[in-house]
Amino acid sequence: MLSARSKTPTPPETPASAIPNKRAIISRRKLSGELEDLVAEHGTGDKLRPALIACLRKTLAEGRAEVRRRFDDGGSGEQCVRENCYLADRVVGTLADFTVRFIFPTANPTSGEVFDVAATGGYGRGELAPFSDIDLLFLLPYKRTPRVEQVVEYMLYILWDLGLKVGHAVRSVDDCIRQSKADVTIRTAILESRYLWGPGKLFAELRKRYDKEVVAGSGPEFVEAKLAERDNRHLKMGDSRYVLEPNLKDGKGGLRDLQTLFWIAKYLYRVEGVDELVGKKVLTPEEAQRFAKAQNFLWTARCHLHYLTGRLEDRLTFDVQTSIGAAMGYTDHAGTKGVERFMKHYFLVAKDVGDLTRIFCAALEAESKRPPKFNLLRLASVARRKDVDGFIVDGERLNARSDKQFKEQPIDMIRLFHTAQIHDIDIHPAALRSITRSLSAIGPKLRNDPEANRLFLDILTGPKDPEITLRRMNEAGVMARFIPDFGRVVAQMQYDMYHVYTVDEHTLFALGILHKIAAREHADELPLSTEVIHKVVSKRALYVAVLLHDIAKGRGGDHSVLGARVAEKLCPRLGLTAEETETVAWLVRWHLAMSHTAFKRDLEDDKTVRDFVALVQSPERLRLLLVLTVADIRAVGPQRWNNWKATLLRELYNRSEEMMSGGMTVEGRGRRIQSAQSALRAELTDFDDAAFEHHKGLGYPAYWLAFDAETLAHQARIVRDAEREQRPLTVQTRVDRGRAVTEVTIYATDHSGLFSRLAGALAACGADIVDARIFTMTNGMALDVFSVQDAAGGGAFESGDKLAKLSVMIEKVLSGQLKPLNDLSTRRTTQASRTRVFHVPPRVLIDNNASTTHTVIEVNGRDRPGLLYDLTRALSNLTLQISSAKVSTFGEKAIDVFYVKDVFGLKVTHEGKLAKIKERLLSALDDPSGDAPPPATVKRTRTKVTGGEGEGGR
Structure with missing residues (x-):
C-alpha cells in the first residue's frame, strides 16, 4: 500500500471530523491499491498516465455522487462542503504519495527534496463548495530542486486533467513569511492554511514563525486592512445586503462577511473554531449559534446554486431563486410565494450576518486599539463630557451606563439613537450588543409612550438625515419592535425585475433622498422637487408618509389602501395631529397616483389633468405628492429615475398647478404655444419670415409644446430640407450622450400602420424604444421622434455601422422590402432572458371614461423584443x-x-368591436417564440408616445 508520509496528526477541525461513513465517499486504502495495480499492469511509462487519470476521475465522480446524494437527501450545506473537502484531501494526498513513490522515487531524499502540501483559502478552512477552486501551497525548505519541481508539476497537471480548478503557490517558509508581511491577502491565506501531506515539519515551522514574526504585534494593522477590504468589496457589490439578486459569497451579508469576522478573531485570539470565541468572551453562546445558523443557511443555498447551475456560481439570480427555494423546502402560503419566503429568510440571515460583523468587528477593532475613523474636532466638545443625555462617551462613541440600562429603561433604546443623531456621534458596539439582548423590553408600554414616540418622530423629521439613524435602528432590530407594521416589511422582497431592494431598504433610501432634496443636494438633478419642498407646510406629514408608503406590502391586497389604514392608526400614536394624520393617510393611499397619471395617460388630454386635479384638490397636496413620488421612484434602484420621467412629472405638476389657480384655459395654452414659437423663431436665424410662417403652419397646437426650442429648430431644418428635395422619407439620427440614447427623427408620408412599422423596424435591428412621440403635420406628413438604446449593450447607438443599419432597416421596412416579423423571430429565438422565470398575467383594459375624445386601452404582459410592434400591428x-x-x-x-x-375619428363603443380588440391584443401578448424568451440584456424603459392632433392617427 502507499504509505502515508505524514507523522503529524491532523488537527481536530479537519474536514474528516464528524463525517459519517467516510469510506462511502472515498476509501484511500482502496484507491491506493487500485493505483498500485495500475503500476503493476502498465509500469511507469506513457501508458500509465491515461489509466491513472481514468481511475482518479472515476473515484472523484463516485465520491461527488455520494456527497450529492447525501445533500439531496436533506444534508446541510456545512456537511456538503466538508464532505467535498474530505474527498479532495484524500485525492490530493493519495496522488502525492503515488507521485513521490512511483513516478519520481528516491531512496534517501535530501533535505532540499522534502516538502509539505497545505490547503489554503476556503479549502484551508475545510470548506469546499461543489464547484469551488482548490488552493494548494507546496511548502519547500529553502529553494526549489529539480525533483520537487517535477513532482509539483506532475501533480498539478494530473489535477488539471481531472477538471479540477487548482490555484497553487510554491514557496519556501522564508518566502511565506516575507510575503505575508507585505501582502494581507497572502497573510490571510497562511492564516487559514491547513496541513494536507508530507512530513509536517515545514508546516509546523511555518505556523510557529508566522505566529511569532507576522502575527505578533500586528493585530490592529490586520484588522484595519480586513475591514477596509470588506468595505471596498461592499462598494463593488452595491453596498447593500438587500439587493434582490444577491451574491451569496461576496455580497454584503454573505459568507465572506462571516469569514472576515472569523479571520479577525482568529488572528487576534489564535482560535481554530467559532466556538472557541465563546470561551474568549468575544461571542456569547447565542451569538455563536446565530453565526453557525447563518453560515449553514448560506452554505446550503450556495451548494444548491452550484448543483443547479453546474458551475462555480455565487449570484442568486431570479432564474434560480424559485428552484432553490423549493429545494430548501419553501412552499407557497396564502398571499406569499415560496420564493418570496425563501428570499425573505435569506435577507433576515444577511441581516444577522450584518449584526454580527458590524457589532463584533467593531468590538474587536476597539479591543485592538484601532484608530477611530471619526472627525475628532467634531467630537471634541462631546468627548470632553463623560455624560451625554444619560449615556457615557467611551472612546468617542456613545455607550450605555450599564448592561442593564436598556432593560430597566427601554425608552433609552430610542433615546440612544436620538442622542447619537443630534451630536453626530457613533454608537459603541457594546451598546448595540446590549440593545440586541434587550429587544424583548420593547412592548406595548413603550410603543404607546408619548416621549418615546416624540423622540422617534424627531429622529424621522428633524434637521439631521434620518436615513443613517433609522438604518442603525433597523439593523439593531429596534425599528421592527417599535413599529411592528414596519417589522413585517423588513427583508420583504418582491419577486420581479423592477424592484432592486427589499421594502425596508427601499423605504430607508427614500427617506435619505427626501432629506437630500430638502438640503438642496439634488438641486441640479431634481430642481422642481428642490423648489417645491420648501413651499410644503406639512413637512412632518411628508416624512411620515414616505416612511409608511410601502408599509403594507406583502399582505395580499392593495398595499396603498391597506397602508392608509395603518397610517390612520399609527400617526396619532406618533403624535401627529388629526389634520396631519389625514394628510399622511391620503398620501399613502394615493402615492402611486401621480406616476400612474404621468406615465400612463396623455397629459395633452385636458380630462387627464382635470381628473388628477379632482383627486388632489389642493396645491399643498400636489406639492407633497410630487416630492413623495420623486423620492419613491429615485429609491427603487439605479437607472430607475431619468430625465424623461422628470419631464412627465414636471408637466403634470405644472398643468395641475395652473388648473388649480384657474389659469389653465384655452387662452393660457395659447400663450404657452406663442411663447414656444417665439423661442423657436430666435433659434431659426437661417429662416426668413416667409419660411418661418410656412413652417409654423405645419404643426398642430400639441406639437409646439412637446419639445424645447433647440429640438424644434433641429426638426424645422429637417422638414425644410425634405421639402426642398421632395423626399418622401427622411431618417436622421443624433446621439444624446447625456441620456445615453440615440434620437431617431423620421419625416415621412403618413399612412395607416406607420407607427407599427417603425416600431417593428427599430425592434428588428436591436433597438429598444426609450421614448417616442408621433405627430401628423397639417401637410399630411408624419414627424416621429424615437429615442432608442442598443438592446444588447443598453447604451446609445453610437457606431457608424449601427446607425447606418438602423436607417437602412427603417427605409426597407417602410418601402415593403423587408418584413420586420421575420427579423424579430430570429432575434427572439437566438437571445435568452431571465424574464422567462416570471409569470405576468396578460391583461387588456379598455376605458372610455379616461378621455373625452379617445378610447384608452391599457395592455399588461411580459416584456419581450418587438412587443410594441405586435400590439400596434394588431391595433x-x-x-x-x-x-x-x-x-x-x-x-x-x-x-x-x-x-x-x-x-x-370617434371613440370605439360597439361591444362587438371592443371584444375583438381585447381578443386580438391578448393574442399579441403571447410570446411567438414560446419559451424562448427575450434577451437578458434588453432593458425596456418607460416610453411615452404623444400623438398629434391631425387626422392621420396611427
Whole structure:
C-alpha cells in the first residue's frame, strides 16, 4: 500500500471530523491499491498516465455522487462542503504519495527534496463548495530542486486533467513569511492554511514563525486592512445586503462577511473554531449559534446554486431563486410565494450576518486599539463630557451606563439613537450588543409612550438625515419592535425585475433622498422637487408618509389602501395631529397616483389633468405628492429615475398647478404655444419670415409644446430640407450622450400602420424604444421622434455601422422590402432572458371614461423584443387610429397604454368591436417564440408616445 508520509496528526477541525461513513465517499486504502495495480499492469511509462487519470476521475465522480446524494437527501450545506473537502484531501494526498513513490522515487531524499502540501483559502478552512477552486501551497525548505519541481508539476497537471480548478503557490517558509508581511491577502491565506501531506515539519515551522514574526504585534494593522477590504468589496457589490439578486459569497451579508469576522478573531485570539470565541468572551453562546445558523443557511443555498447551475456560481439570480427555494423546502402560503419566503429568510440571515460583523468587528477593532475613523474636532466638545443625555462617551462613541440600562429603561433604546443623531456621534458596539439582548423590553408600554414616540418622530423629521439613524435602528432590530407594521416589511422582497431592494431598504433610501432634496443636494438633478419642498407646510406629514408608503406590502391586497389604514392608526400614536394624520393617510393611499397619471395617460388630454386635479384638490397636496413620488421612484434602484420621467412629472405638476389657480384655459395654452414659437423663431436665424410662417403652419397646437426650442429648430431644418428635395422619407439620427440614447427623427408620408412599422423596424435591428412621440403635420406628413438604446449593450447607438443599419432597416421596412416579423423571430429565438422565470398575467383594459375624445386601452404582459410592434400591428389591423401611446416597463412587466379612435375619428363603443380588440391584443401578448424568451440584456424603459392632433392617427 502507499504509505502515508505524514507523522503529524491532523488537527481536530479537519474536514474528516464528524463525517459519517467516510469510506462511502472515498476509501484511500482502496484507491491506493487500485493505483498500485495500475503500476503493476502498465509500469511507469506513457501508458500509465491515461489509466491513472481514468481511475482518479472515476473515484472523484463516485465520491461527488455520494456527497450529492447525501445533500439531496436533506444534508446541510456545512456537511456538503466538508464532505467535498474530505474527498479532495484524500485525492490530493493519495496522488502525492503515488507521485513521490512511483513516478519520481528516491531512496534517501535530501533535505532540499522534502516538502509539505497545505490547503489554503476556503479549502484551508475545510470548506469546499461543489464547484469551488482548490488552493494548494507546496511548502519547500529553502529553494526549489529539480525533483520537487517535477513532482509539483506532475501533480498539478494530473489535477488539471481531472477538471479540477487548482490555484497553487510554491514557496519556501522564508518566502511565506516575507510575503505575508507585505501582502494581507497572502497573510490571510497562511492564516487559514491547513496541513494536507508530507512530513509536517515545514508546516509546523511555518505556523510557529508566522505566529511569532507576522502575527505578533500586528493585530490592529490586520484588522484595519480586513475591514477596509470588506468595505471596498461592499462598494463593488452595491453596498447593500438587500439587493434582490444577491451574491451569496461576496455580497454584503454573505459568507465572506462571516469569514472576515472569523479571520479577525482568529488572528487576534489564535482560535481554530467559532466556538472557541465563546470561551474568549468575544461571542456569547447565542451569538455563536446565530453565526453557525447563518453560515449553514448560506452554505446550503450556495451548494444548491452550484448543483443547479453546474458551475462555480455565487449570484442568486431570479432564474434560480424559485428552484432553490423549493429545494430548501419553501412552499407557497396564502398571499406569499415560496420564493418570496425563501428570499425573505435569506435577507433576515444577511441581516444577522450584518449584526454580527458590524457589532463584533467593531468590538474587536476597539479591543485592538484601532484608530477611530471619526472627525475628532467634531467630537471634541462631546468627548470632553463623560455624560451625554444619560449615556457615557467611551472612546468617542456613545455607550450605555450599564448592561442593564436598556432593560430597566427601554425608552433609552430610542433615546440612544436620538442622542447619537443630534451630536453626530457613533454608537459603541457594546451598546448595540446590549440593545440586541434587550429587544424583548420593547412592548406595548413603550410603543404607546408619548416621549418615546416624540423622540422617534424627531429622529424621522428633524434637521439631521434620518436615513443613517433609522438604518442603525433597523439593523439593531429596534425599528421592527417599535413599529411592528414596519417589522413585517423588513427583508420583504418582491419577486420581479423592477424592484432592486427589499421594502425596508427601499423605504430607508427614500427617506435619505427626501432629506437630500430638502438640503438642496439634488438641486441640479431634481430642481422642481428642490423648489417645491420648501413651499410644503406639512413637512412632518411628508416624512411620515414616505416612511409608511410601502408599509403594507406583502399582505395580499392593495398595499396603498391597506397602508392608509395603518397610517390612520399609527400617526396619532406618533403624535401627529388629526389634520396631519389625514394628510399622511391620503398620501399613502394615493402615492402611486401621480406616476400612474404621468406615465400612463396623455397629459395633452385636458380630462387627464382635470381628473388628477379632482383627486388632489389642493396645491399643498400636489406639492407633497410630487416630492413623495420623486423620492419613491429615485429609491427603487439605479437607472430607475431619468430625465424623461422628470419631464412627465414636471408637466403634470405644472398643468395641475395652473388648473388649480384657474389659469389653465384655452387662452393660457395659447400663450404657452406663442411663447414656444417665439423661442423657436430666435433659434431659426437661417429662416426668413416667409419660411418661418410656412413652417409654423405645419404643426398642430400639441406639437409646439412637446419639445424645447433647440429640438424644434433641429426638426424645422429637417422638414425644410425634405421639402426642398421632395423626399418622401427622411431618417436622421443624433446621439444624446447625456441620456445615453440615440434620437431617431423620421419625416415621412403618413399612412395607416406607420407607427407599427417603425416600431417593428427599430425592434428588428436591436433597438429598444426609450421614448417616442408621433405627430401628423397639417401637410399630411408624419414627424416621429424615437429615442432608442442598443438592446444588447443598453447604451446609445453610437457606431457608424449601427446607425447606418438602423436607417437602412427603417427605409426597407417602410418601402415593403423587408418584413420586420421575420427579423424579430430570429432575434427572439437566438437571445435568452431571465424574464422567462416570471409569470405576468396578460391583461387588456379598455376605458372610455379616461378621455373625452379617445378610447384608452391599457395592455399588461411580459416584456419581450418587438412587443410594441405586435400590439400596434394588431391595433392597425383592426383599423384603429393610434393618436398617442405610453409604453412603460417595470422589470419584466410591460404596461402599454394607447389612445385610439375608430376609422371615423370617434371613440370605439360597439361591444362587438371592443371584444375583438381585447381578443386580438391578448393574442399579441403571447410570446411567438414560446419559451424562448427575450434577451437578458434588453432593458425596456418607460416610453411615452404623444400623438398629434391631425387626422392621420396611427
